[in-house]
Amino acid sequence: MKSVPSVDLPNGKKMPIIGIGTFQAKSEEIKAIINTALECGYRHIDTAFLYQNESAIGEVLDEWLSSGRISREDLFVTTKLPMVANRAADVGRFLDKSLTNLQLSHVDLFLIHHPVGMKGKNDDDILPKDELGNMVFDFDTDLESLYKAMENQVDSGKAKSIGLSNFDCKQVERILKVCRIKPANHQVELHAYYQQRKMREFCKEHGVSICAYAPLGAPYKPPRGSKEVPVLLEHPTVTSLASGHNKTPAQIVLRFLIQLGIIVIPKSSRPERVRENFQVFDFELTSPEMASLEELDQGIDGRLFDFQVFKGIDRHPEFTFGTQSR
DSSP states (O other), X not given: OOOOOEEEXXXXXXXXXXXXXXXXXXXXXXXXXXXXHHHXXXXXXXXXXXXXXXXXXHHHHHHHHHHTSSOGGGOEEEEEEOGGGOSHHHHHHHHHHHHHHHTOSOBSEEEEOOSOEEOOSSTTOSSOBOTTSOBOEETTOOHHHHHHHHHHHHHHTSBSOEEEESOOHHHHHHHHXXXXXXXXXXXXXOBTTBOOHHHHHHHHHXXXXXXXXXXXXXXXXXXXXXXXOOOGGGOHHHHHHHHHHTOOHHHHHHHHHHHTTOEEXXXXXXXXXXXXXXXXXXXXXXXXXHHHHHXXXXXXXXXXXXXXXXXXXXXXXXXXXXXXXX
16 A cells, blocks of 8 residues: 655654544544545554544544454544643643553654643643633643643654644744743644645744645534635636646645645545545646636635634633734
């Protein structure tokens, strides 16, 4: 099987440029997704403690590893520290929980899922709410000390690389000023409608790779923002390019990001879509075609995830989300 192109990380590790996303995928569904993904060549799996699907993923990985169908060296597994563990003292304990769930001795990439911290009653209270339905936040979140605890996980061998997710440029810069181990990757919402040019330029300048979540524009979510725009996969520019290349709209928007050097983690619950999303290395978009997709950028209006689902998040001092695009 031909190897998947990869992106070089600051520590010399290689991260496959395409992975399988697992957000909102549970139990039997995620087992089918992971099996299909591994069968057609994916070797990069993205999950998070918050998704509550690590155990199901771990069962599939154990089956493949135990049977010799795949070696651990061939896999790149990412998981993330939940917001209720955004304290230095909790990092190691929660990574251990993830490793137990995944049935692995280490992950290849461990990310701080979000700069905003929460306070749960116990380790199982991962989305804590008060009696009014407001999320219970930790207003003393200290990102610098939190990241130093992440570095300790590299020292222990439990995480080969560490990084960030959903930080803004200033927050990433704060980490770069104090880090002993540079963040290897920053995972953010990024797609043709929300191209995050400022963040991309900043991370490129500092040698931090970018991974795009929702690279398909989250077709299950309605369009947001001040402009009336169709779902990304139904935009005439995308569908016209798909027709011209005899590809799906999803393959076009994935190829667009890949040619920009961005790692992508598309998610689908349909096996045929999982396979199709991986078939993006047998064609190339021309410079004019790339330019036409770059013109789709809606800036901040193109953002689909604003985290207002976490009621009261605007009150947290580390919630500066979206400022990187202004």
